[in-house]
Amino acid sequence: MADDQTDNDGDGIGEETTKHRATTEEGGGIDKSEELHGTGNDAREHLSEDSKQEQLHEMREDHMGEYLTTDQGVRVNHTDDSLKAGERGPTLMEDFHFREKMTQFDHESIPERVVHARGTGAHGYYQPYEDPDLGEYDDISELTKAKFLTDPDRKTPVFTRFSTVVGSRGSSDTVRDVRGFATKFYTEEGNYDLVGNNMPIFFIHDAIKFPDLIHAVKPEPKSSTPQAATAHDTFWDFASLTPEITHMLMWVLSDRALPRAYRMMQGFGVHTFRFINEEGDSRFVKFHWLPKYGTHSLVWDETTKLWGKASDFNRAGLYNAIESGNYPEWELGIQIVEEDDADQFDFDLLDPTKIIPEEDVPVRRIGKLVLNETVDNFFAETEQVAFHPGNVVPGIDFTNDPLLQGRLFSYQDTQLNRFGSANWDEVPINRPLAKRHTNQRAGFMRQTINKGRTSYSPNSLEDDYPREATEEEGGYVHHAEKVKGKKIRSRSESFRNHFSQAKLFWNSMSDPEKQHLVEAAHFELGNVENREVRERVIYEIFNNVDHEFAVRAAEGIGVEPPDEPGTHHPDHDKSSPALSQENTVMDTIESRQIAVLVDDGFDDDQVGELRSTLEEQGAQTAIISKVLGEKTGANGDVLMVDESHVMATSVVYDAVFVPGGSNSVEAMKEQSEPRHFIAEAFKHKKPIGALGDGIDLLETVDLPDTAVSGDGDDLVVEQGVVTKRSGDDMDKFLDAFSEAIAEHRHWERSVESVRA
Numbered sequence: 001m002a003d004d005q006t007d008n009d010g011d012g013i014g015e016e017t018t019k020h021r022a023t024t025e026e027g028g029g030i031d032k033s034e035e036l037h038g039t040g041n042d043a044r045e046h047l048s049e050d051s052k053q054e055q056l057h058e059m060r061e062d063h064m065g066e067y068l069t070t071d072q073g074v075r076v077n078h079t080d081d082s083l084k085a086g087e088r089g090p091t092l093m094e095d096f097h098f099r100e101k102m103t104q105f106d107h108e109s110i111p112e113r114v115v116h117a118r119g120t121g122a123h124g125y126y127q128p129y130e131d132p133d134l135g136e137y138d139d140i141s142e143l144t145k146a147k148f149l150t151d152p153d154r155k156t157p158v159f160t161r162f163s164t165v166v167g168s169r170g171s172s173d174t175v176r177d178v179r180g181f182a183t184k185f186y187t188e189e190g191n192y193d194l195v196g197n198n199m200p201i202f203f204i205h206d207a208i209k210f211p212d213l214i215h216a217v218k219p220e221p222k223s224s225t226p227q228a229a230t231a232h233d234t235f236w237d238f239a240s241l242t243p244e245i246t247h248m249l250m251w252v253l254s255d256r257a258l259p260r261a262y263r264m265m266q267g268f269g270v271h272t273f274r275f276i277n278e279e280g281d282s283r284f285v286k287f288h289w290l291p292k293y294g295t296h297s298l299v300w301d302e303t304t305k306l307w308g309k310a311s312d313f314n315r316a317g318l319y320n321a322i323e324s325g326n327y328p329e330w331e332l333g334i335q336i337v338e339e340d341d342a343d344q345f346d347f348d349l350l351d352p353t354k355i356i357p358e359e360d361v362p363v364r365r366i367g368k369l370v371l372n373e374t375v376d377n378f379f380a381e382t383e384q385v386a387f388h389p390g391n392v393v394p395g396i397d398f399t400n401d402p403l404l405q406g407r408l409f410s411y412q413d414t415q416l417n418r419f420g421s422a423n424w425d426e427v428p429i430n431r432p433l434a435k436r437h438t439n440q441r442a443g444f445m446r447q448t449i450n451k452g453r454t455s456y457s458p459n460s461l462e463d464d465y466p467r468e469a470t471e472e473e474g475g476y477v478h479h480a481e482k483v484k485g486k487k488i489r490s491r492s493e494s495f496r497n498h499f500s501q502a503k504l505f506w507n508s509m510s511d512p513e514k515q516h517l518v519e520a521a522h523f524e525l526g527n528v529e530n531r532e533v534r535e536r537v538i539y540e541i542f543n544n545v546d547h548e549f550a551v552r553a554a555e556g557i558g559v560e561p562p563d564e565p566g567t568h569h570p571d572h573d574k575s576s577p578a579l580s581q582e583n584t585v586m587d588t589i590e591s592r593q594i595a596v597l598v599d600d601g602f603d604d605d606q607v608g609e610l611r612s613t614l615e616e617q618g619a620q621t622a623i624i625s626k627v628l629g630e631k632t633g634a635n636g637d638v639l640m641v642d643e644s645h646v647m648a649t650s651v652v653y654d655a656v657f658v659p660g661g662s663n664s665v666e667a668m669k670e671q672s673e674p675r676h677f678i679a680e681a682f683k684h685k686k687p688i689g690a691l692g693d694g695i696d697l698l699e700t701v702d703l704p705d706t707a708v709s710g711d712g713d714d715l716v717v718e719q720g721v722v723t724k725r726s727g728d729d730m731d732k733f734l735d736a737f738s739e740a741i742a743e744h745r746h747w748e749r750s751v752e753s754v755r756a
């Protein structure tokens with residue numbers, strides 16, 4: 001037996017099989033019947049889209065119609081006063097209800113995640129496409145044996161959590177930051193976690209630098225400021241001394257760091273992973289999530305206003321979209337690289353600061369993720385969900401990316417801090433749907449009651465159950481990659497190119513996107529007090545990306561612009577159109593929020609038709625007026641106001657519409673809020689629509705460079721402002737307005753002089 005357990009060649013594979021066989025044959029009295037132990041996937045239960053909900057259902061509790069009880073189930077008859085010795089006397093020790101209630105309360109917070117503390121999540125499913133566009137592969141099972149990725153008849157239940165990285169649990173949603181995009185697939189073969197971000201690369205090469213990075217970006221240790229922000233000395237000090245960060249800085253300064261909604265953002269697995277097929281062939285794979293609503297961002301001025309006016313903007317947005325039936329959806333994309341082709345790139349596939357440009361290796365869409373169910377209890381589900389990139393199933397394996405390798409340790413470890421127990425995997429949201437039989441059966445808060453006498457392997461007393469599974473039986477076997485090398489603390493030369501892809505990113509941006517990067521640099525570095533740090537960022541980092549960028553950034557922060565490009569400046573003009581958000585617009589207005597500004601006397605027909613048409617296309621409209629209550633149209637239609645002026649703010653809407661109706665428009669001209677609303681929406685480059693007299697309200701707002709049709713009945717569409725004086729042919733107006741909304745922002749607008 002001892003011999004059987006020795007790992008002779010270091011790969012840990014053959015010996016395990018030998019041990020299993022030896023135990024089986026020599027253990028005596030072993031039952032080999034297939035009823036007792038699964039013989040592979042065929043024997044596994046077939047799970048459905050609803051399986052996770054069914055499992056969770058057993059743990060759900062509904063208090064409707066029930067009595068209040070203690071934790072022990074004793075009915076409580078009075079919960080508003082503690083038990084006292086006399087009405088004005090001291091509270092008694094024997095008040096078990098008080099003690100229990102207070103103890104629960106005292107212990108109801110758990111440590112927040114050290115990063116990604118602020119987030120929100122939802123349930124849904126993943127389903128592979130019937131006929132994925134796989135190029136040279138007809139069938140995805142040629143690439144991976146992971147069943148949940150290959151069988152189009154399977155809908156695998158998932159739970160996805162989105163997050164910001166830096167801020168604490170109560171911080172604002174719309175800060176400049178990377179967003180987490182973590183999905184737990186409850187597959188028949190065990191849980192698979194794809195723990196990604198909304199940017200395809202990372203700040204550092206090696207996990208050992210993660211504590212340094214996070215210490216630099218978190219609030220400074222002496223002042224504990226600023227919260228949820230990179231705009232301070234320690235982050236930029238670290239950045240200026242860490243050139244590998246450069247490419248990621250470009251992403252973080254770009255609009256990608258300000259997503260309009262979680263449902264409108266891409267996701268990426270970041271690292272290069274492996275796909276393993278039935279034959280054991282390995283290929284490299286990068287994962288992408290592609291949102292069906294397009295990839296859209298907020299503008300900086302909006303984000304800062306949202307911090308105060310709607311700090312739960314992204315959290316509420318996900319919740320509302322699902323509750324209103326606009327189920328967020330993403331396609332799963334993969335980029336495949338054959339092992340033999342790994343050297344064809346001018347960067348190392350193991351380097352997590354690099355993308356594989358989509359123009360070089362196309363993204364193939366292999367299935368879709370749909371989020372269609374909000375949680376019942378935020379703490380039990382969203383707060384307690386625990387992801388781990390090391391949760392893989394057969395068909396998916398790791399590479400030696402040093403960032404990924406370190407993560408494989410950190411996530412398991414951090415859950416011990418959050419849960420105070422290794423049994424966090426028993427919490428309902430973390431439980432796999434696949435059957436689970438381990439020999440670990442104790443620890444704080446153990447829930448499962450394991451039967452039997454043995455909890456070790458090998459054993460002969462219980463026929464060696466739970467038994468190891470061979471590869472054919474679905475046992476996970478690590479890819480037997482040949483590894484050779486000296487023990488060394490060092491960085492591979494192939495990781496040294498820090499600037500080339502940062503330049504690719506800059507080159508790929510449209511003019512407005514470039515301008516946003518420059519303005520972001522002005523804000524970020526403007527908040528850095530230390531002049532040397534600011535200079536180092538300009539000279540050592542930005543000037544080695546692009547000279548023009550460095551000069552424009554320097555001009556806004558009181559740093560002498562560099563005369564010529566930096567010595568490491570990459571001299572190429574390559575670009576990747578897929579990186580620009582100008583190219584991520586989708587032709588849909590589904591789930592967009594449209595504000596309708598009215599007062600008594602509004603044009604009922606226009607409002608009615610606009611609402612029904614846009615809502616049919618999946619958008620949502622809200623009636624905004626001076627005060628809450630009812631508003632009556634010119635023809636007597638009565639509408640309930642959704643938001644009054646003190647509640648409403650343009651920054652939570654995607655577009656604004658002003659209907660005709662002279663009384664309504666005249667009343668709004670007297671109020672400052674509607675005009676501010678329009679000016680602000682204009683400044684944020686949002687579509688604006690007006691019909692008939694509604695145009696007069698637009699004309700009282702100083703909208704530069706914009707043709708607001710004063711005369712004539714024709715439809716005028718100018719820089720996303722859609723107007724039509726005459727009320728006939730509404731369809732024409734609605735088509736144009738809808739198109740302008742799908743566009744999301746109208747970057748061609750000049751807004752320098754707009755005050756809002």
Ligand code: HDE
Pocket residue numbers: 113114115116119161162163179180181182195196197202206207208210268269270271385386387403404406407410411412414415
């Ligand atoms: Fe994480 N990360 N991370 N990270 N990460 C955590 O795990 C860590 C990295 C990501 O919604 C922590 O459970 C290290 C890259 C997401 O619950 C922790 C390194 C990517 C989430 C941790 C990284 C991510 C986390 C904190 C460098 C994108 C939120 C709480 C080697 C591919 C998951 C927790 C959720 C959370 C460690 C870098 C994504 C401490 C050491 C790269 C989406 O374990």
